[in-house]
Amino acid sequence: MDVVIASGPLILRGLLVTLEVSVAVLLLGTLIGVMGGLSLLYGAWPLRLIARVYVDTMRGIPQLVLIFAIFYGFPALGLQVSAIVAGILALSVFCGAHVSEVIRGGVDSIPRGQMDAAQGIGLNFAQRLRYVMFPQALGRILPAWVNTAVEVVKASSLVSLVSVVDLMMAIQQIVGRTREALLFYAVAALLYFAINYTISAIGVRLEKRYAYT
Amino acid sequence: MYQFNWRPVFDNFDLLLKGLSLGIGIAVLALAIGSLLGLVAAFGRASGPRPIRLLVAGYVEGARNIPLLLLIYFVYFGLPLIGISVLDNLWSFVFALAIYSGAYLTEIFRAGIEAVSKGHIEAGKAIGLNRWQRIRFVTIPLMFRIVLPSLGNTFISLFKDTSLASAIAVPELTYGAIRINVNTWRVIEVYLVVGLLYLVTCYAIAGGLRLLERRFAMIR
Amino acid sequence: MTGKVVVIQGLVKRFGAQEILCGVDLEVPKGEVVVIVGPSGSGKTTLLRCINFLEEYQGGRIHVDGQLVGYRESGGRLVRLPDSVIAGMRADVGMVFQSFNLFPHMTALENVMLGLTRVRKLPPHEAEERATSWLERVGLEDKLQAYPAQLSGGQQQRVAIARAVAMEPKVMLFDEATSALDPELVGEVLGVMENLAHSGMTMLVVTHEMRFARGVGHRIVFMDKGVIVEQGAPRQIFEQPQSERLTAFLGHFTKTM
Numbered sequence: 026m027d028v029v030i031a032s033g034p035l036i037l038r039g040l041l042v043t044l045e046v047s048v049a050v051l052l053l054g055t056l057i058g059v060m061g062g063l064s065l066l067y068g069a070w071p072l073r074l075i076a077r078v079y080v081d082t083m084r085g086i087p088q089l090v091l092i093f094a095i096f097y098g099f100p101a102l103g104l105q106v107s108a109i110v111a112g113i114l115a116l117s118v119f120c121g122a123h124v125s126e127v128i129r130g131g132v133d134s135i136p137r138g139q140m141d142a143a144q145g146i147g148l149n150f151a152q153r154l155r156y157v158m159f160p161q162a163l164g165r166i167l168p169a170w171v172n173t174a175v176e177v178v179k180a181s182s183l184v185s186l187v188s189v190v191d192l193m194m195a196i197q198q199i200v201g202r203t204r205e206a207l208l209f210y211a212v213a214a215l216l217y218f219a220i221n222y223t224i225s226a227i228g229v230r231l232e233k234r235y236a237y238t
Numbered sequence: 239m240y241q242f243n244w245r246p247v248f249d250n251f252d253l254l255l256k257g258l259s260l261g262i263g264i265a266v267l268a269l270a271i272g273s274l275l276g277l278v279a280a281f282g283r284a285s286g287p288r289p290i291r292l293l294v295a296g297y298v299e300g301a302r303n304i305p306l307l308l309l310i311y312f313v314y315f316g317l318p319l320i321g322i323s324v325l326d327n328l329w330s331f332v333f334a335l336a337i338y339s340g341a342y343l344t345e346i347f348r349a350g351i352e353a354v355s356k357g358h359i360e361a362g363k364a365i366g367l368n369r370w371q372r373i374r375f376v377t378i379p380l381m382f383r384i385v386l387p388s389l390g391n392t393f394i395s396l397f398k399d400t401s402l403a404s405a406i407a408v409p410e411l412t413y414g415a416i417r418i419n420v421n422t423w424r425v426i427e428v429y430l431v432v433g434l435l436y437l438v439t440c441y442a443i444a445g446g447l448r449l450l451e452r453r454f455a456m457i458r
Numbered sequence: 459m460t461g462k463v464v465v466i467q468g469l470v471k472r473f474g475a476q477e478i479l480c481g482v483d484l485e486v487p488k489g490e491v492v493v494i495v496g497p498s499g500s501g502k503t504t505l506l507r508c509i510n511f512l513e514e515y516q517g518g519r520i521h522v523d524g525q526l527v528g529y530r531e532s533g534g535r536l537v538r539l540p541d542s543v544i545a546g547m548r549a550d551v552g553m554v555f556q557s558f559n560l561f562p563h564m565t566a567l568e569n570v571m572l573g574l575t576r577v578r579k580l581p582p583h584e585a586e587e588r589a590t591s592w593l594e595r596v597g598l599e600d601k602l603q604a605y606p607a608q609l610s611g612g613q614q615q616r617v618a619i620a621r622a623v624a625m626e627p628k629v630m631l632f633d634e635a636t637s638a639l640d641p642e643l644v645g646e647v648l649g650v651m652e653n654l655a656h657s658g659m660t661m662l663v664v665t666h667e668m669r670f671a672r673g674v675g676h677r678i679v680f681m682d683k684g685v686i687v688e689q690g691a692p693r694q695i696f697e698q699p700q701s702e703r704l705t706a707f708l709g710h711f712t713k714t715m
Contacts, residue, residue, distance in 0.1 A: 085437035087401035090412055094429035101425050102240055175303065182305035186405055193307055206316035214304050214312075221303035360512055361559035361618075365573035365625055366549030368542045375572060379563045 029212065032199045039195025040216060046113055046181045046191060051174055053117035058124020065129045076125060083122035089183050091115040096187045112184035116177065123173050131166035132158060164235040171228030175221045182217075192216060246422035247431050250414070257414035258435055261400040264332055264410065269393050271336035276343030281373075283344065284351055294344065301341030306402055310334045314406050331403045339396055346392065350385035351377060383454050390447035394440050401436075411435060463488050463523055463629050463660045464509060470517030471504055478504045480684040481518065486629070486662065491655045493675035493692075494664045497707060500681040502664045506631045509662070510551040511544055522551060523628045549577045552622030556634040558614040560606040566593060566617045567602040573625050592620040596650050612643030619650055623659070630654065632663040668711050672696055680704045 064076040096111035106114070135158065143157040185194035196213040200206050247254075283294040301309070314330040317323070325333060354377050362372040382389075404413035415432040419425050464486040471479040479501045486492055494502045507513040509520055511528040520527040528544060529536035560569050567589055574585035593602055596616040606614050615635060622630060632651065636644045648670050655661055655674050665671060671678055671692060678695040680688045680703075688695065688704050699705045 085440035087398040097425040179305040357559040364553040366577040368545035
């Protein structure tokens, strides 16, 4: 047990990095995703095409490949990036594609009749979005977005492969040193599980609040 | 201006292709083993005694909330340290990926089993099929047709996940990219080509899936 | 009990607190066609489903061909039989469902053959012969390789009848076999059922088709609120109903009769 306590600070620092990366990716990714989602739904056809290509491309390549491509590729083009920035960038691009689809799906699943009724009572486009569309879409988007958040936390572990000292890397270093694999992998599992389970629990709460149908 | 030089990539193209086929092979194996796990777990959760149901719930929640990388490291680095050193890096990865996918497949199969119409099962009862026969001739065939789209998507995900095998030096596609870069450092070209290879393969699989769905999917 | 294919005594069935069947007595001799009619909720479908133990029952006894259905007697109490035994008993009772319930992943021929090979344990070629012959008898010789999705409702139901009858059951149960069919397809199914009746099959038919009941039934049983209110020969039931409830029920049908 002293081993655990001795490694405590290292684990904590790694945990912090994991959380930083996850939050950064989620924020950036959601921003990109909202733009992407709106483009898919309401954009002019060139914009919609770009968004479509973006989403469909990200669906077909592994996140790790993008991380490596940015981390090794940018310097080759003359852009200096740190490992953590490369990781956050790559994962955000992915998260953005995910969120775009989540938003598109959430809005598309609202029956056509809703918009017809809204137009019928004379609301303009912005009003329709704000009072009729978004509140209902939110109930469908929120749970999917929470799932995305969980995926982001799990994907953050990939930055350890470009030597960022997140939770995953910290645990690897400790295991390498102490050989107590079972113990520390279990600790890692528990920590990741705790984070993700909490996120899911919050998600369930939010879902209940916003489920109208 | 960056000078493109495609030679190193295309000189080593066979390496990439071998890595690609290894990736597909790994994904197929992981899907097969994971499906076995998932089927057993799904039936266990649907109709087993309480301890089994709790065990399955624990497995599903546990495996779905931790990073795949952690599972890989645990199997590859962890197991030998407690005496189980039977698996080399390739099989460690397959095993880890199978366990990971099994958790997702359990839920997919469970939903599929519930979706099999009660009427069809009653028709099976009415002609005198016993429990095991109903499961074998009615529930499982119908369930597979219902979950085919989900199974296909899982397979595509698994294929993308094989890129993580590079972390333990399994010679699949991503590792191939790393190796070429180590020798030649044409990173942009390499990752462009590798990215394209993944993309094309994923879409080819998706296309094949659509064909399969047309042939087998349920019109209920 | 000799000569009686189905003997039901004091049958009681509850769903939770509600009593669906409140003491039903019925005896069906071999070769008889019994048509069960009544308003929805009267328990007629539940009665049928108890006979092949798709539903459990809590009181009374059901015997099919002398065998107690679903339970064994143990000191006056009913002990549930294991699934494999119940499955064996179900092989001798054929059932046709309102929603056909053909196995969608099998052709018409395969649907009929499944019970023959797996339950009756016939060798494949013999099963195929018997299945083919039954499908021919219901008029579907050119649809052997068709999947249910490619068949009309009437055709699907005829395959379902063939599937049940090919098992050579002691009694056939029809649970509103034509209620889910488009009107123009009802006739072809009723025709098959009529042929079956003429060939001597013991049948229990729950239906709203009063013309069929009158023309093909040997005995009409009228049920309401979980009990048999009145029963008798078709002529007597339709022309001289004794009870008020039956008269009221028949009143709904005078236009179509």
